[in-house]
Amino acid sequence: MSVQTPTIKITKTSNSKLSSVDFDNLPFGKHFADHMVEIDYADGKWGEATIVPFANLSLHPATSALHYGQAIFEGLKAQKGVDGDILVFRPDMNAKRFNESAKRMSMAEIPEAIFLESLKVLLDLDKNWVPTGEDQSLYIRPFMIATDDYVGIRPSEKYKFLIICSPVGGYYTDPVPVKIETEFTRAAEGGVGRAKAAGNYAASLYPAKLAAEQGYRQLIWTDAKTHTLIEEAGTMNVVFVINDIIITPSEEKDTILKGITKRSILQVAQDWGYKIEEREVTIVEVIEALKNGTMQDAFGAGTAATIAPISLIGYNGVNYDLPAIETRTFSNKLKAYMTDYKKGKVEDKFNWLMRV
Numbered sequence: 001m002s003v004q005t006p007t008i009k010i011t012k013t014s015n016s017k018l019s020s021v022d023f024d025n026l027p028f029g030k031h032f033a034d035h036m037v038e039i040d041y042a043d044g045k046w047g048e049a050t051i052v053p054f055a056n057l058s059l060h061p062a063t064s065a066l067h068y069g070q071a072i073f074e075g076l077k078a079q080k081g082v083d084g085d086i087l088v089f090r091p092d093m094n095a096k097r098f099n100e101s102a103k104r105m106s107m108a109e110i111p112e113a114i115f116l117e118s119l120k121v122l123l124d125l126d127k128n129w130v131p132t133g134e135d136q137s138l139y140i141r142p143f144m145i146a147t148d149d150y151v152g153i154r155p156s157e158k159y160k161f162l163i164i165c166s167p168v169g170g171y172y173t174d175p176v177p178v179k180i181e182t183e184f185t186r187a188a189e190g191g192v193g194r195a196k197a198a199g200n201y202a203a204s205l206y207p208a209k210l211a212a213e214q215g216y217r218q219l220i221w222t223d224a225k226t227h228t229l230i231e232e233a234g235t236m237n238v239v240f241v242i243n244d245i246i247i248t249p250s251e252e253k254d255t256i257l258k259g260i261t262k263r264s265i266l267q268v269a270q271d272w273g274y275k276i277e278e279r280e281v282t283i284v285e286v287i288e289a290l291k292n293g294t295m296q297d298a299f300g301a302g303t304a305a306t307i308a309p310i311s312l313i314g315y316n317g318v319n320y321d322l323p324a325i326e327t328r329t330f331s332n333k334l335k336a337y338m339t340d341y342k343k344g345k346v347e348d349k350f351n352w353l354m355r356v
């Protein structure tokens with residue numbers, strides 16, 4: 001069987017912005033690479049895959065994504081490998097998850113081959129945008145919006161798929177103080193919490209702002225029904241190490257986003273011989289472990305930060321400190337390994353890297 005490679009039409013920019021960017025000082029998500037992927041869906045099918053100069057979109061004011069929120073995205077990273085190749089971490093997983101999000105939001109699904117091939121060609125064209133510094137990478141943002149110019153509520157018949165890229169530095173520098181949220185909810189069972197739907201992030205901003213006023217940098221979300229079970233940390237999955245056991249909320253419930261970072265970390269931990277428990281995690285046991293000193297480590301896991309260590313956990317107005325960062329054997333070892341892995345400094349033993 002032959003797999004057909006999608007053809008991609010490329011229009012190159014005549015006005016590269018590359019030299020205007022200070023690569024020694026890269027804030028997150030502020031600078032964008034010269035080109036973007038743009039593919040439109042209409043009449044029940046995807047049109048020609050194109051790569052065009054990065055530019056503003058022109059949208060009809062009735063564009064349905066702007067009114068009813070059919071909008072989804074992905075986030076992944078590319079690094080310059082030690083051998084000079086560009087390495088992308090598990091893009092096939094992002095392509096799959098993108099379509100799961102699309103399905104939940106009644107949007108058109110895009111063939112994985114088009115997602116991956118257009119990304120590859122884009123990265124090849126903009127390879128000089130992949131930064132080489134220690135903590136730096138090229139953040140890749142595929143997304144899709146509904147583009148019917150119709151103010152009526154129904155699934156759109158037209159969609160626009162885009163991929164833009166942004167060279168970035170490290171995400172969090174310091175360990176983050178987090179608050180266990182027991183009033184507001186990120187996701188309810190039967191809702192859209194498992195999808196990377198744009199509206200989920202809008203809904204989290206207000207509770208996050210209130211927590212920020214109390215000095216917390218992130219929220220730990222709890223279940224909508226009882227607010228007694230831990231679900232996620234901000235826009236990351238959450239992982240605890242209690243009594244040498246890696247403990248994380250199970251993804252069985254559709255309120256938890258299936259993180260690729262977390263899935264990868266668990267596979268590594270298993271390979272290293274750690275005991276892992278994916279199950280319901282209660283606030284009670286977390287607080288108990290913080291009080292009796294068995295909580296050794298806690299961190300958020302996600303593409304942007306890879307591992308974001310938690311410095312303290314606030315619950316009901318009381319702050320509980322976590323052990324000093326230097327003592328956190330698991331996350332320190334993991335962070336070093338994952339960093340090396342993504343740069344191709346260690347063997348790609350799980351077959352996770354796409355080379356460009």
Ligand SMILES: *Cc1c(COP(=O)(O)O)cnc(C)c1O
Binds near residue numbers: 075196257260262304
């Ligand atoms: C994207 C995301 C994550 C992390 O997923 P990764 O694939 O590891 O980047 C976790 N939780 C939420 C809510 C997210 O949006």
